[in-house]
Amino acid sequence: MRLNDLDERIVHALAEDARRSYADIGEEVGLSAPAVKRRVDRLRAEGAITGFTVRVDPAALGWETEGFIELYCRRNTSPEDIHRGLNRYPEVVSASTVTGDADAIVQVFASDMRHFERVLERIAGEPFVERTKSVLVLSPLLRRFGSGAPA
Incomplete structure (x- = not known):
């Protein structure tokens, strides 16, 4: 699967901080919080996002x-x-x-x-x-x- 530009921007925002709210990400990428959530849910269902984790030094x-x-x-x-x-x-x-x-x-x-x-x-x-x-x-x-x- 190849991500489009908007999905890439959402993934990049989540990779920087997976705890960011959908509203915060939506403000950055120009979408509503529900629209970001729908895209994240789709990306998870399609396997583009495989999980969320914490990075520890x-x-x-x-x-x-x-x-x-x-x-x-x-x-x-x-x-x-x-x-x-x-x-x-x-x-x-x-x-x-x-x-x-x-x-x-x-x-x-x-x-x-x-x-x-x-x-x-x-x-x-x-x-x-x-x-x-x-x-x-x-x-x-x-x-x-x-x-x-x-x-």
């Missing part, structure tokens, strides 16, 4: 260390195998198959360096993993959260 939960792990997998490892293997780790916040030499890239949050090292060792020990390469984040420079391009 990982450091507030004790996750002070962030890193990325490149996975180099054994031959014939499917994306489903990678997903199943990584899904057990609460420290893994995202994982994607990628182009290039690595088969997948994994984003990990940990409480400290030692914790990151333990997670890295456990992931490297998964039967489908041939080798890993990791980098640690020094300072996050830019993060966007599901809003797409600004309206």
